[in-house]
Amino acid sequence: MDQSYTNSRRLQPRPAIERNLDKAFVWAAKIFALAIAGVFVWITTQVTFQAMPAISEFGLGFLWTSSWNPVNSQFGILPAVYGTIVSSFIALLISIPIGLGVAIFLSEDYLPPKVQRIIVFLVELLAAVPSVVYGLWGIFVLIPFLSDFTPLRGPAMLPAALILSVMILPTIAAISRDAITSVPIDLRQAAVGLGATRWEAILKIIIPAASSGIIGGIMLALGRALGETMAVTMLIGNANTINPSVFAPSNTIASLLANQFAEASGLQVAALLYAALILFIITLIVNILAQLLVTRLQRI
Amino acid sequence: MASEFIQDPAKSSFNSASLRRNPTSPRTLFGLIMSGIAGLFTILAIIPLVIILAYLLGKGIAALRPEVFTELPPPPMVPGGGFGNAILGTAIMVGIGMLISVPIGIMAGIYLSEFSTGKLADWIRFLTNVLSGVPSIIIGVFAYGVIVLTTRSYSAWAGGFALAILMLPIIVRTTDEALKLVPQEVRQASIGVGANDYQTVLQIVLPAAVPAIITGVTLSVARAAGETAPLLFTALFTQYWPNWNNLLFEPTASLAVLVYNFAIVPFQNQQELAWAAAFILVVLVLLTSIISRIATARRTY
Structure with a gap:
């Protein structure tokens, strides 16, 4: 009697309060997850609306005006756009071959696995060093070193682009390595079975198969380079001119913001907010494309 | 009988020497050169x-006196002084950032790993990744518009708010990944003995993932x-200590x-x-990276 009574009690449905608690917990988790999407939308709308006064003031001509003169309220960011694109381009030019070399070297069996893991970790550490520390090192070590044997005198495009290439190298190396190691081993075996050497297999089979991930990694690195602020601000010289020489000071959108925002007032703030919106849109497009390429890689 | 089908190796047109690795063939040399270049690039990357670590050790330790941790930044050309206020300011702002981002990040991670179905989770993961790619200076512009303009003051709160948004994607991603590593059987067992969803998550799954989440x-x-x-x-910068009487609504120093x-x-x-200060920042980054590497090396439940 007792036994069956307790058993039937145990088999009763859960009390309502417990079920509601359960539902509330799941909903709370969902709301916090939606909050991430909310933050992203919030940033987008806030940055866009902040720039509205300047957009109606300067129009699209802001993009191809090259004078930045707070005294006459003339604002244009052509030199900064030029500097942003050129510095990122030089950085990619250096770090793509080196990053791919690192990715291949660390995905083959050249080194014993333990040593390989340590080197992978060291390359990752390059990404963890704060950018202001790169800037500090660039000012006191890299620029004096470069000016010994080049026409470089003080901050300029070249040291900024060099440091930028060091900073984005780990992104390219790590994501390319992931892409290369996730290529099915059958492809390599088939290539070697047909008589390919190691490098023939790498260059003709493995790299093409991993290309979407590698390009995604390069795009992510480009996104980082375009938006990188501190190291570039400290090394590029912040001159609002377009000069084709890499030994001349230049400017980027991010360094323009870092340099002027805190002391700006009135129309200059509006112009800087407009510049921020342009940088945001550029990096957003690059990042979304990169994410699409990298996630396509993960589905294979 | 069948011997006519078995060719005499000496007479055949097939040259077995061609199977041997020829050290001077262009294909071998090309491979060697490419391997050399890849190795060289790896050394070049390290x-x-x-060099940076060597300089930081040399110059950083030389400048590291005990009073740098307690004193205020000195004016130009005056020896002595330190950056006690900047250490405190960084700690306050990172603390504010954690208070905001840790609960949101962990709950969002729980949703993604435990309760999500299909499309919505894909979208949120995608947006988390895009959010982590937004340049940090843009986050600064955003925090300036949201906090500095509305409170009409530079403050540790604005700085902490900006840092929270930068920390959020890292926490969501590591929580999501840490929870996914907990085997499905554990959840099934928990539900099998009659636990609710929240009991399963909070008392069974989350505790198993805590080390990895703390690492993140x-x-x-x-x-x-x-x-x-x-x-x-x-947050701007200041030569002075954080002012609690003002509820931190004033410029605040930070190490960076x-x-x-x-x-x-x-x-x-x-x-x-x-x-x-750079030395302290890098030591902080190195220590946490190495500890996290050791903590996540043992990826078993």
């Missing part, structure tokens, strides 16, 4: 790290402590901004402090 939070703290760009026009400010001035005493 060199900057080694520590990594995000180290990253946030080194961030400079989002603090430049949210101190490195920037003192690196671009021509005064040697301040430059030395910049190296000392």
Whole structure:
């Protein structure tokens, strides 16, 4: 009697309060997850609306005006756009071959696995060093070193682009390595079975198969380079001119913001907010494309 | 009988020597050269790290006196002083950032890993990744618009808010990944003995993932402590201690901004402090990276 009574009690449905608690917990988790999407939308709308006064003031001509003169309220960011694109381009030019070399070297069996893991970790550490520390090192070590044997005198495009290439190298190396190691081993075996050497297999089979991930990694690195602020601000010289020489000071959108925002007032703030919106849109497009390429890689 | 089908190796047109590796063939040489280049590039990639660490050790430790942890930044050309206020300011702002981002990040991670179905989770993961790619200076501009303009004051709150947004994607991603590593059987067993969803998550799954989640939070703290760009026009900088009477609604010093400010001035005493502060930041990053590497190396339940 007792036994069956307790058993039937145990088999009763859960009390309502417990079920509601359960539902509330799941909903709370969902709301916090939606909050991430909310933050992203919030940033987008806030940055866009902040720039509205300047957009109606300067129009699209802001993009191809090259004078930045707070005294006459003339604002244009052509030199900064030029500097942003050129510095990122030089950085990619250096770090793509080196990053791919690192990715291949660390995905083959050249080194014993333990040593390989340590080197992978060291390359990752390059990404963890704060950018202001790169800037500090660039000012006191890299620029004096470069000016010994080049026409470089003080901050300029070249040291900024060099440091930028060091900073984005780990992104390219790590994501390319992931892409290369996730290529099915059958492809390599088939290539070697047909008589390919190691490098023939790498260059003709493995790299093409991993290309979407590698390009995604390069795009992510480009996104980082375009938006990188501190190291570039400290090394590029912040001159609002377009000069084709890499030994001349230049400017980027991010360094323009870092340099002027805190002391700006009135129309200059509006112009800087407009510049921020342009940088945001550029990096957003690059990042979304990169994410699409990298996630396509993960589905294979 | 069948011998006519078996060719005499000596007579056949097939030359077995061609199976041997020919050390002077262009294909072999090409492979060797490419391997050499790849190895060289790997060494080239590590060199900057080694040089930077060597300089930080040399210049940073030389400038690291006990009073740098307790005293205020000195004026130009005056020896002595330190950056106690910047250490405290960084700690306060990273603390504010954690208070905001840890609960949101962990709950969002729980949703993604435990309760999500299909499309919505894919979208949120995608947006988390895009959010982590937004340049930190843009986050600074955002925090300036949201906090500094509405409160009409540069403050530790604005800086902490900006850092929270930078930490959020790291915490969501590490929580999501840490929870996914807990085997499905554990959840089934928990539900099998009659536990609710929240009991399963909070008492069974989450505790198993706690070490990995703590690792992710520590990594995000180290990253946030080194961030400079989002603090430049949210927290600004000050020569003085944080003021609690003002509820922190005033410019606040931080280690990262101190490195920037003192690196671009021509005064040697301040430059030395910049190296000392950079050394502290890098030690923080190195320690957390190494600890997280050790903690996540054992990826078993």
